[in-house]
């Protein structure tokens with residue numbers, strides 16, 4: 001009911017009543033972050049004795065095998081659900097085919113075995129399934145004689161990668177190269193090698209983004225050119241639905257949208273459209289922007305970190321890959 005005074009009418013409805021105290025706000029919150037929502041992406045580098053700080057990602061390191069094991073057990077203790085591993089081979093172990101990516105003794109496979117031995121089933125061990133960290137040209141696939149990324153030749157490499165990653169103990173493999181048909185060949189390769197229970201988290205909707213910049217330093221990539229002939233054009237949300245239909249038909253168990261923050265509209269559409277779990281990847285550039293602005297004193301770091309993650313969850317993500325996973329999981333507990 002509204003009242004009147006000399007200035008006119010009072011509001012009859014007062015939404016502010018539900019914002020009066022922290023407990024009231026907590027009770028009526030429509031979206032909650034939980035440690036189990038979070039997945040930690042982590043880098044492990046071959047041939048180093050000490051972790052190496054990634055300049056463009058303050059607080060993130062290229063791990064040694066030992067420091068990676070420690071990071072994994074800390075993530076598990078904090079209640080994080082998974083760790084997504086990226087291998088950084090020695091420069092001399094890179095070649096045109098990304099051979100180190102399918103070598104059972106390559107850094108990623110070694111790290112998968114280490115982490116699996118460390119955490120067992122307490123943390124989901126996930127692996128990025130892509131060639132870019134292992135190729136000397138930095139592309140996600142192998143090149144044809146004209147220097148173009150050869151889709152079908154790359155699929156054969158991915159099939160082999162899927163098998164060695166699963167053999168090394170991955171619970172989940174995550175094909176991220178945006179090759180046509182990648183989910184199907186990975187599923188077949190897993191099934192034919194006795195890995196029916198290894199699941200596929202597909203990088204389904206992956207845009208060609210400027211925000212991957214800091215990641216290139218993180219994995220020491222010397223990318224020549226760009227990824228515009230295989231990653232999606234940032235202008236296209238409809239095409240995302242096409243990629244989604246294909247990945248589901250090919251057997252994706254979970255699908256991912258990436259980057260997250262600049263693509264919340266796409267994330268919301270994908271989440272509405274499917275009944276499989278949807279992940280979003282808050283990528284390196286999203287991380288670095290907040291850290292950089294906070295270092296300048298321009299934003300409240302801790303509040304901005306939580307708000308950025310809440311926005312991704314609100315848009316429909318079931319799981320979020322974030323470099324802040326362990327820190328945030330601890331804060332939420």
Ligand code: PBG
Pocket residue numbers: 128130131132133140176177211212213214215227282283284285
């Ligand atoms: C491909 C891959 C990339 C990222 C995750 N998987 C790089 C790319 O596609 O250019 C980026 C992650 C990030 O920026 O945090 N192996």
